[in-house]
Amino acid sequence: MxxxxxxxxxxxxxxxxxxxxxxxxxxxxxxxxxxxxxxxxxxxxxxxxxxxxxxxxxxxxxxxxxxxxxxxxxLPTGKKSGKKARAGSRKTSVVEPLFGPAYQNVSVRSHELEGACLYLVSGHGGPDPGAIGKVGNRELHEDEYAYDIILRLGRALMEKGAKVHIIIQDEKDGIRDDRYLSNSDRETCLGQTIPLDQIARLQQRCDAINRLTYKDKEKYKRAIFIHVDSRGHKDQVDVFFYHSPGSKLGKRLTENIHKTFERKYDKHQPNRGFRGTVSERSLYVLKKSNPAAAFLELGNIQNERDRKRLVIPSNRQALADWICQGIIKDFKGQR
Incomplete structure (x- = not known):
């Protein structure tokens, strides 16, 4: 050469x-x-x-x-996933890796929640597991079950065309179909480490929501907070709902979700009745976050019957679907 x-x-x-x-x-x-x-x-x-x-x-x-x-x-060198939707076109599918490999591809089945923006927050997380129940030698942590239901709710809302922000995130745990969910402290608040101090932890998630609401252009903005209660072993409770004192939109949202639960119980367990309640409560996250919000306690993690609402995957899905239907009712009834 x-x-x-x-x-x-x-x-x-x-x-x-x-x-x-x-x-x-x-x-x-x-x-x-x-x-x-x-x-x-x-x-x-x-x-x-x-x-x-x-x-x-x-x-x-x-x-x-x-x-x-x-x-x-x-940034990765591999192939990007899909193409951006053209301006004015409607999405027919969404990819959300937080849902895990089996559930990350979401088909948008309808657009009945188009124009709605939801901020979904599962309780506790990171260094704080929340309420802890026990089944044999297994520990059931509140934050894991609340997170799984939040993910399922987020997916159900996306299927209806809603814009969804999942505030507490675990990059590894997607939607899980196990009865007993493994425990971890990996959760973050939109990528930020969750502090141990309670007030700092709650303020962090409120700040995250408020930053997003400032940017989001949708007129209908609502926050959903999901928790699991801890009471005596014999105390069986239904799902109960809180809204911020004086919040007309928060009250309407919680009442619409509550009524949906009443209808579902009348249909699936007609002789049982539903004893969940709606009430005002001055909870920190309800006072400090800007959007109208509903705060749900899904049951007593210490009670054996209430735990079935949490550990059976199809029940977790039903909870998510019913909350979603309550939000749809609220969205369609807005003035």
Missing amino acids: NIRKLFLFAFWTGCCLTSTLYAQERAKPKNGEGVSTFLQRFGYTSRAAQKEFLEINKGKLTRDGGLILGRSYR
């Missing part, structure tokens, strides 16, 4: 290497973004893309696997 050919070969090889290096795009996360939401912004929604991202950015994440504001991250 003569000198001229050798020079050309080296030149083109250098060009190829340079283009490969520049193809490795970099970007900085926005405030509140976790790995999945950060990647989703650039069209990467597959598990393979998430895995590659974690590998090529080793040592640049927090101890809990979160992103650091101001830090530049390399």
Whole structure:
């Protein structure tokens, strides 16, 4: 090979290497973004893309696997998932990695919640498991069951065309069809580490909601908070609902969800009756978050019968579906 050919070969090889290096795009996360939401912004929604991202950015994440504001991250080189919808076109499907591989592909079956924006918050999380029940040697943590139901609710709302923000997130746990859910402290608040201090923890999620509501353009904005109660072993309770004192929209939302539960119990357990209640309560998250909100306590984790509402996957799905139907009723009845 003569000198001229050798020079050309080296030149083109250098060009190829340079283009490969520049193809490795970099970007900085926005405030509140976790790995999945950060990647989703650039069209990467597959598990393979998430895995590659974690590998090529080793040592640049927090101890809990979160992103650091101001830090530049390399984006995956793999194929992006799908195309962005054209302006004015309706989505027919959504990909949400938080739901897990089996459930992340969501078909938009209707558009009856188009124009609705929901902020979904599962109670506790991170260093705080919430209420703890026991079945044999197993510990049942409130935050795991509340989170699974929140994910199921989010998916049901997306199927109806709603815009959904899942405030408390676990990058690993998607929707799970197990009776006994494994416990962890991986949960974050939109990618941020959840503090142990109770007030700081509650304020963090309210701040996250309020930042989003400031940006979201939808007229119908509602927050849903889901918790599990802890009482004496003999105390069987139905789902009960709270709204902020003086909130007309919050009261209407909780009443619409409550009425949906009443109808479902009349249909599926006609001789049982439904004893869940709606009432005002000055809870921190209801006072400090901007959207009208409903706060649900789904049952007593210490009571054997109430636990069936939580540990049986089809029951968790039913709870999510009924809450969704109550939100649809509220959305359609708005003035």
